[in-house]
Amino acid sequence: MLDFHKYNSLGEALRDALDRWPDEICLIEADRERENVRLTYRQFKEIAHPLAGALQVARFANGARAAIIMTNQSKWLISAYAIFFCGGVLVPLDYKLTPAEQLKLLAHSQAEYLFVEYHLWRAITQDEAFVDFGPRAVLVTEAPASADLKGALRWEEFRGTYDPVFVPRRRQETACIVYSSGTGGRPKGCVLTHENYLEQCLALTSLYPFWPGVRYLSILPTNHAIDFMVGFIGPFTCGATVVHLRTLRPEYIRDAFTRYKITYMSLVPMVLKNLERGLRQRFEELPKGRRKLLNAAIRVNRAFTRNKPNLKMSRALLRQVHEAFGGGLQALFVGGAFTEPKTLEFFYDLGIPVGNGYGCTEAGTVITVNDLKPFRSDTVGKPLPGVEVKITNPDAEGIGEVAVRSKMIMSHYLDDPEMTAETIVDDWLMTGDLGRTDTTGHLQLFGRKKNMIVTEEGKNIYPEDIENAFEGLPVKEFCVFAANYLWPARTMIGEKLVLVAHLELGKAFTEDLAAAIAERNRRLLNYKRISGYFVWARDFPLTASLKVKRGELAEQIRQSASREAVISL
Amino acid sequence: MARYQFMSTLQQTTDDVLKLAANHFRVPREQLSPDDDFFKKLGINSLQALDLLTRLEQHFHIELPDYELAGVSDFRTLAERIQSRL
Numbered sequence: 001m002l003d004f005h006k007y008n009s010l011g012e013a014l015r016d017a018l019d020r021w022p023d024e025i026c027l028i029e030a031d032r033e034r035e036n037v038r039l040t041y042r043q044f045k046e047i048a049h050p051l052a053g054a055l056q057v058a059r060f061a062n063g064a065r066a067a068i069i070m071t072n073q074s075k076w077l078i079s080a081y082a083i084f085f086c087g088g089v090l091v092p093l094d095y096k097l098t099p100a101e102q103l104k105l106l107a108h109s110q111a112e113y114l115f116v117e118y119h120l121w122r123a124i125t126q127d128e129a130f131v132d133f134g135p136r137a138v139l140v141t142e143a144p145a146s147a148d149l150k151g152a153l154r155w156e157e158f159r160g161t162y163d164p165v166f167v168p169r170r171r172q173e174t175a176c177i178v179y180s181s182g183t184g185g186r187p188k189g190c191v192l193t194h195e196n197y198l199e200q201c202l203a204l205t206s207l208y209p210f211w212p213g214v215r216y217l218s219i220l221p222t223n224h225a226i227d228f229m230v231g232f233i234g235p236f237t238c239g240a241t242v243v244h245l246r247t248l249r250p251e252y253i254r255d256a257f258t259r260y261k262i263t264y265m266s267l268v269p270m271v272l273k274n275l276e277r278g279l280r281q282r283f284e285e286l287p288k289g290r291r292k293l294l295n296a297a298i299r300v301n302r303a304f305t306r307n308k309p310n311l312k313m314s315r316a317l318l319r320q321v322h323e324a325f326g327g328g329l330q331a332l333f334v335g336g337a338f339t340e341p342k343t344l345e346f347f348y349d350l351g352i353p354v355g356n357g358y359g360c361t362e363a364g365t366v367i368t369v370n371d372l373k374p375f376r377s378d379t380v381g382k383p384l385p386g387v388e389v390k391i392t393n394p395d396a397e398g399i400g401e402v403a404v405r406s407k408m409i410m411s412h413y414l415d416d417p418e419m420t421a422e423t424i425v426d427d428w429l430m431t432g433d434l435g436r437t438d439t440t441g442h443l444q445l446f447g448r449k450k451n452m453i454v455t456e457e458g459k460n461i462y463p464e465d466i467e468n469a470f471e472g473l474p475v476k477e478f479c480v481f482a483a484n485y486l487w488p489a490r491t492m493i494g495e496k497l498v499l500v501a502h503l504e505l506g507k508a509f510t511e512d513l514a515a516a517i518a519e520r521n522r523r524l525l526n527y528k529r530i531s532g533y534f535v536w537a538r539d540f541p542l543t544a545s546l547k548v549k550r551g552e553l554a555e556q557i558r559q560s561a562s563r564e565a566v567i568s569l
Numbered sequence: 570m571a572r573y574q575f576m577s578t579l580q581q582t583t584d585d586v587l588k589l590a591a592n593h594f595r596v597p598r599e600q601l602s603p604d605d606d607f608f609k610k611l612g613i614n615s616l617q618a619l620d621l622l623t624r625l626e627q628h629f630h631i632e633l634p635d636y637e638l639a640g641v642s643d644f645r646t647l648a649e650r651i652q653s654r655l
Contacts (some may be wrong), residue, residue, distance in 0.1 A: 032632075071636065096639055119636060247635050249619050457615065457637065508571045526608045526642050 001209065001238040003461035004202040009194040011084030011168035013171040013201075013237050018045040021239035024212045030256060031246040037074040037357075041239070044078065051159020053081040055113075056120040058137060062087040064168050065177065066113035067106055067135070067302070068223070069093045069120050072244045075141045075155060076222045077232055087167030089241030090176045092223035093280065097122055098525070099127035107134050108187040109177050118143040124149045140414065147164075168276075171195040175415055178225060180361040180460055188462075189414030196364040199407040201233055203384040207371060208264070208355060217243050217256055224458065225365045226335055228264045250274055253277065257326040266333040270456035272354070276346050279321075292505035296319075302349045305513040307374045314351020321350050330356050333511045335366065336458020338445065341377035348375050356380055358443065360460075361385075363429055368443045379442035379478070384408075389443060390428070391436060399490075401449050402435040403428040406535065442542055445492055449487040451550065452493035455527045469524050473516055477540050479548055481528060486554055487563045496565050501535040502540060511537050518569055532566040577629075577655055583648035586625060590644065593624050603645040625651060 002020070007013040018026075022042035039047070060066075066083045068090065070076045071328050083090050091109045093102055095117070095337035102124060106114065114135040116124070121140045124130060143319030150286065169175075179187060210216070218231035243260045245252060248566045253271075256262065267275075283294060297317045304313060311330065315322045322329065335357040347354045355371035358380035367389065370381035370460035383389045387406040394400035409429045412420040423430055435443050452462050463480035470478055483489075483496045498515065503509060521529050536557065541549040577585075582624050591598040592617065594611045600609060618638060625647075626633055631654045641647050 095636075098640065119634075247619075247624050248616065250616060251620075251623060270614055270616060272615075304648070522606060522642070525640060526606075 001211065004198045004237070007198055008171045009173070010175050010233060011081075011087070011166065011169065011199055014081050014084060015166060015200065017041065017237050017239065021212055026236060026239075026241050027074050027077060027242050027244070027485065029244045030252075030260075032249075032252055033255070036246070041076065041115065044081070047547065048078045048081045048085070048455070049164055050159040050161070051078060051155075052085040052164035053162055054158045055082060055088075056164050057160050058223065060086045060088060060113070062169075063089060064113065065089045065091050065109055065111045067091040067109060067111035069095050069102055069114065069116045069124075070129050070222075071095050071117060072218055072220075072227075072248055073117075073141075073246055074244065075115070076244075077236075077242070077513075078138070079155075079220075080232070081248070083113075084175070085164060085166055087169055089174045089494060092178060092228060094221060094223050096178070096221070096525075099124045100129050101128045102131065103127060103305075105179050105187060105189075107132065108180075109189060111135050112137070114138045115141070116152075117141050118147060121149070121152060147301075167206065169194055171198070171413075172267065174411065176228075176398055176412070178223075178228075178361050178523070183493070186416070186464070187414075188416075190361045190410040191412050192364060192410050192412050196408050196410060197229070197233060199386060200364045200366065200384075203408070204234060204366060205231065205238060206240045206367075206385055207369060208333070209553050210235050210240040210264075211244070212239035212261040213353070214238070214240035214330075215242060215243055215260050217245065217253075217262040219245050219248055219253060219267055219271065220268065220458075224336070225359070225361045226266050226333075226458075229365045230264075230333060240489065245350060250278060254278070254324070257329065258324065259326075261326045261328040263328055263330050264333065265329075266335070268336040268349050268458040269334060270340040270348070272332065272334050272335075273341060273343055273456070276343050279350075291491065298349050300349050305348070305351065305375070305522070309348075309372055309375065310355045311351065311353075318351050322352075325352065331372075331434075333357060333369070334358060337454045337456050340493065344375075344377040348377070357469065358381075358433075358445065360407055360431060362410045362423065363404050363431070364410065366408070367431075369401075369405050376442055378488050379438070379444050381442045382442065383443070389437065392428075393429070398436045399434055399446050400436075402431045402433045402443065402445075404431060405429070445493055446490045447484055447488060448482070448495075449553070451482050453482045453497060454492070455495075457527060459527055461497065461528055463529075466497070466528050466530070469522050469528075470499060470517070473501065473520070474504070474507075474513060476504045477502045477548070478541065478548065479553060481550075481554060481557075483531075483563065486557050496531040498527070499530045500536045500553075502535060502536045512565075521569060525565075530569065532568045534565040534567060536561070577652070579648060579652050582629075582652045582655070583645060586627065586644050586648045586651065589624055589628055592622055593621055602645065603648070604643050606642045607644055608642055609645070631653060631655065 018041045026041045027039045062073050078411050091111045139155040140152045141155040176192045178187045216235045220227035331353045333355045344354050353372050359366040368381040368383050390403050391400040392403050405428050434446045478501045480499050483498050504509045541552040572598045587601045
C-alpha cells in the first residue's frame with residue numbers, strides 16, 4: 001500500500017501506483033459472460049496517458065472541471081485518472097438521473113469537459129434543455145461508426161502522441177465536486193479536497209486493507225461516494241484489482257463471485273437483501289436432511305465466531321455456501337442506507353462478515369464502520385480512525401443529532417455559503433441523523449432530524465427536489481415532506497414521502513385531483529415517488545418572499561394531524 | 570442469436586411481457602394490464618425488475634442492456650423497448 005502521508009493529490013498517488021505495480025491486474029471489465037477488458041497497471045497507464053496528453057493539447061487547464069457520466073466500466077476510471085493527472089477537478093454524475101437532471105448539474109458545476117457513454121449522450125442531446133449545454137468539449141465512448149455525435153469527439157480516438165506532463169495539486173485544493181442530491185431543487189455539490197480523499201483512504205485501509213491479489217467487485221455506480229473510494233481509489237493505491245460489472249443482474253453478480261474469486265464487495269441494503277432472499281430460497285429447496293445439516297453447521301459457526309470472524313473455520317464448515325461466493329470472500333461492506341440487523345446476522349452466521357457502515361458524501365464517504373471485534377448487527381460501527389463523532393443536544397435516552405469532525409469532511413457546498421453554514425458548524429458536520437453512542441463507542445441510528453429520506457438503494461431524496469413534478473396541480477398550494485419528519489419515528493426503515501395539499505377556497509377534493517396526483521407521481525422515477533397525500537385545511541405559513549416556511553408548516557401539521565390522515569396512493 | 574419468431578407485433582410483445590411477468594412473480598395474468606406500474610403492481614424493487622428483464626431476454630432471444638430499463642415503470646413502455654430490438 002502507498003504511504004498516503006507523502007502525497008498531495010489523488011493524481012500523484014495514482015500515478016505512483018501505476019508505476020509501483022506495473023504487472024498486477026488493476027482492472028477487469030465484465031459484461032454478462034463476456035470479459036471486455038483486462039488491464040495491468042502498466043496497460044492502464046498506456047491508455048490513460050495518451051488521453052491525458054490529448055487533453056493537454058486541447059488546453060485542459062489546471063483546475064478545469066470535467067464531468068463523467070458513465071456506467072461502471074474501465075473508461076470511467078481511465079478518464080478520471082487522466083483528469084486528475086492534468087490537475088483537473090472531477091465531477092462524477094449519476095448516470096441514472098434523467099437527461100434534464102444531468103444537464104442541470106452540468107450547468108451548476110460549470111464543467112468544461114464531459115466524458116459520457118454514447119447512449120447517455122444521445123439522451124442528453126434529445127432533451128429540450130440541451131440548447132443551454134455548457135461544456136466546451138465532449139468525449140463520447142462506444143459510439144457506433146455512423147452515429148451523429150452532435151459535435152462531440154470519440155473517446156477512443158482522442159489520443160495525444162506525446163508524453164503528458166503531470167500537473168501537481170495541493171492537498172487543500174478541490175479534487176471532486178460530488179452531488180449528494182438536489183437534482184430538482186437546490187443542488188448540493190459537495191466540494192471534496194484531495195486531503196479529504198487521502199485521509200479517508202488511509203483510515204479505511206487501516207481497517208480493511210487491500211493488497212495485490214485482492215479482487216474488489218464493483219457493482220455500485222462509480223459516481224457513488226462509496227464505490228469511488230472503495231472501488232477505485234482504495235484498491236488502486238494498494239495494487240489490488242477492481243472487477244467492474246456492466247450489469248446489476250443478480251445472476252451475473254453471483255457468477256462474478258466464482259469466476260473472479262472476489263475478495264471484497266460493497267453494496268447497498270437492497271442488493272444485500274436480494275442476495276439474502278436468493279440464498280434463503282436455495283436453502284429452502286434443499287432436501288430435509290441436508291437442510292438440517294446446514295442449520296447445524298450455521299449454529300456451530302455462530303457459536304465459534306461470536307467474538308470475532310474465523311474465515312478458515314467458516315469456509316470449512318459451510319464449504320458450499322462459501323464456494324458459491326468464490327471461496328475467497330473476506331467481507332462484504334454495506335452502507336448508503338440503513339440495513340436491517342437480521343440481514344446482517346444472516347450473512348454473519350454463514351461466516352460472511354458484513355462491515356456495516358454509515359457515512360455520507362459530505363463526510364468524505366465513511367464515518368463509522370463495524371470492525372467486527374466483535375460483530376454487532378445493532379449498530380453502524382465505530383468512527384474511523386481520525387474521525388470524531390459527537391451527539392448534540394441528547395435527550396433523556398442519549399439520542400441527539402450526530403455531528404462529525406475530521407480531515408475528511410468536505411470543504412463546502414459549491415456556490416452555497418448559506419447551506420454550508422447550516423451544515424458545517426464550527427468544523428462539525430451536522431448530519432441531520434439522530435443517533436446515540438454506546439459505552440463501547442458504537443454508533444446506533446434512530447431516524448432523521450431533517451426532511452429527507454434515504455432509499456434502500458442508498459439514494460438521498462430531498463422532498464423539495466421532487467415538488468416540480470407536481471407543479472400545476474389544481475390546488476392553492478402544496479408541499480412534499482418525509483413522513484418521518486412530520487411525525488418522528490425512531491426508525492430508518494420504510495421511509496416514505498407524502499404530499500400535503502391545501503385546496504382552493506370552497507373546493508372539494510375530487511377524484512380528478514386524486515388522479516392528477518397519481519399521474520404526476522407516475523412520471524417520477526420509481527424511488528422518488530410519494531406514497532400518499534393528505535389535505536391540509538389552513539394557509540401555509542410563508543416567508544416575506546412567499547416561500548413556504550417548511551419547518552413551521554411541519555410543526556403545525558405535527559400538532560394537529562396524524563399519520564393516519566395520509567391517503568395511500 | 571435467433572430472432573424471436575418472425576415478426577412480432579407490439580401487441581403480441583406486450584401480451585407476452587404481461588404473461589411472463591405474471592408467471593415470474595406468480596400473480597394472475599388478468600390482474601396485469603399494459604399501463605400498470607410494474608414496481609407498484611408487483612411490489613418489486615429495481616433488482617427484481619432486472620431479474621424480469623433476464624427472463625424477457627431469454628424469451629425474446631435479445632439482449633437488453635440494464636440502461637434500457639432506466640426510467641421505465643410500465644409494461645407498455647417495456648414492451649416497446651423490447652419491440653425495438655426484435
